Amino acid sequence: MPQRNLGGDEITKIARRLAAEYPDAPARTLARRLVAECNGAITLEQARKRIMRQFGVSGELAREEVKAVAKRPPRQAGVQYAMPPSKAESWEPHDLGIVGTVGVLSDIHVPYHSEVALGASVDHLKAVHVDALVLNGDTADFYTISRWTKNPSKRDFRGELNAIRQLLAWLRGEFPAIPIVFKAGNHEERWNHWLWQHAPEISSEKEMGLAAWLHLDRHDIALVEDQRPIMAGKLPIMHGHEKGKGISAPVNQARGAFLRLHHTVLEGHGHRTSGHCEPDMWGSEVFCWSTGCLCDLRPEYARLNKWNHGFATVKVDADGQFDVTNYRIASGKVRSS
Numbered sequence: 001m002p003q004r005n006l007g008g009d010e011i012t013k014i015a016r017r018l019a020a021e022y023p024d025a026p027a028r029t030l031a032r033r034l035v036a037e038c039n040g041a042i043t044l045e046q047a048r049k050r051i052m053r054q055f056g057v058s059g060e061l062a063r064e065e066v067k068a069v070a071k072r073p074p075r076q077a078g079v080q081y082a083m084p085p086s087k088a089e090s091w092e093p094h095d096l097g098i099v100g101t102v103g104v105l106s107d108i109h110v111p112y113h114s115e116v117a118l119g120a121s122v123d124h125l126k127a128v129h130v131d132a133l134v135l136n137g138d139t140a141d142f143y144t145i146s147r148w149t150k151n152p153s154k155r156d157f158r159g160e161l162n163a164i165r166q167l168l169a170w171l172r173g174e175f176p177a178i179p180i181v182f183k184a185g186n187h188e189e190r191w192n193h194w195l196w197q198h199a200p201e202i203s204s205e206k207e208m209g210l211a212a213w214l215h216l217d218r219h220d221i222a223l224v225e226d227q228r229p230i231m232a233g234k235l236p237i238m239h240g241h242e243k244g245k246g247i248s249a250p251v252n253q254a255r256g257a258f259l260r261l262h263h264t265v266l267e268g269h270g271h272r273t274s275g276h277c278e279p280d281m282w283g284s285e286v287f288c289w290s291t292g293c294l295c296d297l298r299p300e301y302a303r304l305n306k307w308n309h310g311f312a313t314v315k316v317d318a319d320g321q322f323d324v325t326n327y328r329i330a331s332g333k334v335r336s337s
Contacts, residue, residue: 011038012050019054027051093229093236094222096181096316100131102232104312106239106268109141109187109295111163117309117329118294122174124327124334128313132178133171134230136268136291137185137239140164140214145194146187151300165215172219182216184225185239185269229265233316235324240269240290252276253290264288266314266324271295271307273328273337289326310337 014037018030031047038047096102103125108118125133143150144157171180191210195203202208210216211223229236240253243260254276257265264286271293279285292310309329316322326337 011042014038015047015050015054019051027055091226091228093231094181094224095231096132096134096179098132098179098232099316099318101128102132102134102314102316103130104134104136104237104266104291104314105294106136106291106311107138107185107271107293107295108135108167109138109293110167111160112141112143112296112299114294114296114309116332120329120332120334121294121311121327122171125313126174130175130178130313133175133180134232134237135180135182136237137183137241138187138269139167139182139185140188142187142190145190147193148301161213168214168216168219168221172221180219180221181230182214182221182223183230183239184210184223186241232314233320233322235314235316235322236263236265237314238265238267240267254288257288257290258286261288262286266291266312268293271305273308273310273326275326275337289324291326292328
């Protein structure tokens with residue numbers, strides 16, 4: 001069936017409808033739509049002029065003759081839309097800026113820590129006169145606000161909070177003159193997750209942050225969040241949860257870190273002392289270490305495990321090169337791995 005040719009008034013009605021429905025659309029875009037709806041009865045330029053008349057931007061005569069449907073100021077021809085601004089935030093490592101010896105303690109899990117293992121590690125770090133201390137994640141357990149099923153008799157968040165505050169005060173007393181860095185591990189991230197779920201309206205307030213609740217400023221302890229690595233010279237120190245899931249290392253945790261990162265790293269999180277080294281084709285070595293924990297080795301959720309107590313030191317040279325010593329603690333005595 002042949003298509004009926006539209007008259008000028010009918011075309012104008014269509015133009016007015018398009019201008020009213022899409023007042024912010026470019027005139028040329030609406031002109032193409034008008035040509036299509038008119039079955040090609042007018043040219044693209046004719047359609048554009050009709051649309052422009054409906055917007056009241058076709059000159060003084062047109063403004064007098066036509067009451068604009070969606071009056072708007074003239075636009076620059078061929079205007080280009082700008083890329084929207086990105087909301088991505090920068091993600092940079094935290095540089096210790098230390099030349100000397102750095103002590104690294106991971107997975108203390110206060111208040112479920114081992115007093116014997118923690119005491120032995122601190123005594124050793126004091127004896128070797130460390131120049132900085134890194135609390136490499138899961139210093140606090142935050143059992144009460146975890147998403148796991150909890151024993152009602154142990155739901156005492158105020159007690160947990162007071163215990164971690166006491167630990168930090170004790171550590172500052174043991175190391176009064178050196179930088180201390182508190183790395184947020186997956187257990188400390190429970191705090192933000194709990195806030196986002198239960199009190200999202202105030203979760204972004206500074207007073208609700210981990211630093212404020214743990215009194216870190218009071219003890220001049222720096223907080224590292226957002227899963228950022230801590231750089232001791234050229235060595236990245238990570239808690240270990242940053243890699244995500246997908247790599248299992250039932251025999252050697254350090255090898256699991258190598259398979260995921262292909263980069264030298266020192267991490268905790270797995271509660272096991274291990275090391276793994278592989279050279280590339282030019283003989284350049286990539287060495288990964290994992291440190292033992294300083295928590296109770298027989299928690300109710302994992303009575304049988306492959307954990308061990310341990311910690312590490314990193315000697316950093318002026319050029320950023322480093323030497324790692326990975327220690328185990330057995331029967332309360334510190335032993336080199």
